[in-house]
Amino acid sequence: MEIIRVSDVYYEYENPDEPADMAVKGVSLTVQKGEWLSIIGHNGSGKSTLVKLLNGLFLPKSGAVLVDNIDTRDEQRIWDVRQKVGMIFQNPDNQMVATIVEEDVAFGLENLGVPPQEIQRRVYQALKAVGMTQYAASAPHMLSGGQKQRVAIAGVLAMKPDVILMDEPTAMLDPSGRREVMDTVQRLHEEEGMTVVLITHFMEEALRGDRVIVMEKGQTVMEGEPAQVFSQVERLKDIGLDVPPMTELAHRLRAHGIDVHGAPMNVEEMVEELCRLKQEN
Amino acid sequence: MPVEARELTHTYNADSPFESTALDKVNFKIQDGEFIGIIGHTGSGKSTLIQHLNGLLKPTGGTVIVNGMDLADKSTNMKEVRRTIGLVFQYPEYQLFEETVEKDIAFGPKNLGLDEKKIAARVRDAMRLVDLDYAQFANKSPFELSGGQKRRVAIAGVLAMEPDILILDEPTAGLDPYGRDYILSLVENWHKLGRTILMVSHSMDDVARFADRIFVMNHGRLEMQGTPDEVFDQEERLRAMGLDVPAVTTLAGELSRRGFDLPRHIHTMDEMERALLSLLGGKEHA
Secondary structure: OEEEEEEEEEEOOOOOOOOHHHOEEEEEEEEEOOOEEEEEOOOOOOHHHHHHHHOOOOOOOEEEEEEOOEEOOOHHHHHHHHHHEEEEOOOHHHHOOOOOHHHHHHHHHHHHOOOHHHHHHHHHHHHHHOOOHHHOOOOHHHOOHHHHHHHHHHHHHOOOOOEEEEEOOOOOOOHHHHHHHHHHHHHHHHHHOOEEEEEOOOHHHHOOOOEEEEEEOOEEEEEEOHHHHHOOHHHHHHHOOOOOHHHHHHHHHHHOOOOOOOOOOOHHHHHHHHHHHHHHO | OOEEEEEEEEEEOOOOOOOEEEEEEEEEEEOOOOEEEEEOOOOOOHHHHHHHHOOOOOOOEEEEEEOOEEOOOOOOOHHHHHHHEEEEOOOHHHHOOOOOHHHHHHHHHHHOOOOHHHHHHHHHHHHHHOOOOHHHHOOOOHHHOOHHHHHHHHHHHHHOOOOOEEEEEOOOOOOOHHHHHHHHHHHHHHHHOOOEEEEEOOOHHHHHHHOOEEEEEEOOEEEEEEOHHHHHOOHHHHHHOOOOOOHHHHHHHHHHHOOOOOOOOOOOHHHHHHHHHHHHOOOOOO
């Protein structure tokens, strides 16, 4: 089932100071319920603009964005759109509003006028889903960056969204915080069937998803399963993107005439492929 | 301009319930022209350490000696210390404040008391080093620039001080791959001019590629120091500290267990490529 449909969307900034290359120029895509879609592209490729179009923060100049069949330009229903598409931003510190974790998670629900008992139940469930129940009474500023992002995710989950939309949620975290947040997202996706749209610079994060879209100059230029996209090493490099290290290694070996099969994405797959090659040798 | 830490210790909130030791008897010596990579998880003491090196924080025990100047000594001329050591903070672009790029970069040299002509020359040199065209950018507001350009302006402001020792705290954090490579090559070029570099990084690949020596911080202690080979050979110990090793190092370990006869110390993509080609007999130039 389709949860988001973007049809031939154009968006450009009216402010002349905004660089024109951040515009979105004729993007079409769909997100299926239960899917994890990763969007990659360098700064200024239009991917962050696209994100803001997906939950109605920006409205298309032409074309349309439908969230669960609601047009984001329908002013009457914009809050339905925002409830359906929960958003996580880059800087965890900018997303904390309360002085206690559970109050922070409850914030959105209180604004909706949800009854206190229901709030309590949802906050507990959301904190449990991100593994943060033991911090319910802690002060957010005492938490690590990874923990803060998990609290931010809990705040979104409490609103029971259909999609979690994340704009570089780990860019400001250290490697262990990054892993902690991505493991949490992966568990929500696999165990709870959460639909995930992830914007990231980190290719190893995009590898975890079901599908990857590459943005360049406001357009989608590549799309497919991670293995399909990341095996096109030359093309990704032309765009100025990284490839995962094992994919890069496979590419280099092939350039020297070694017949590496498939597209090894991680160390385990690379080990198996190299063992096969060694036996043949 | 050697840098030396002797039993360097820093305790925050001493004698209070919040007392915590951020640096615990750290000892090291850095020679001229070295490239030091500093790694460690968040809260391990990396940032506290580098803030001592240019005197932003005073040791609560032990000392730091920079080119013979004792930073724990109150009579030390801090202006001279800050001229010697340039510090680029995390997300330095948040600290841009002047009306134009030129004025922002000129701020440091002006404080050194240089004359107008020298300041102008320093600004031009620094902009050339970070590859920002003078005619195009000098009179722009820093706030009109892209994130990567802003960061280059901030770094130019430090380079314009012509420090002998440059310290960078995660200079590539939050940048895309293009911006990251740009900053790293800029740092590499500065190092090639014979300058000393200390770079805090979360990227083991970057550290393995550029550093002559690596400092590993853990719970406020300098837990390991050595060449990339010496440090990354201890994969288990690093993992116990919550740190990674380069992906090719993990691959090398797995392959050795599976009976591959690989040379020791494989920590960069180039090293792994060479090793596998000689093992699998690839053509040198395909």
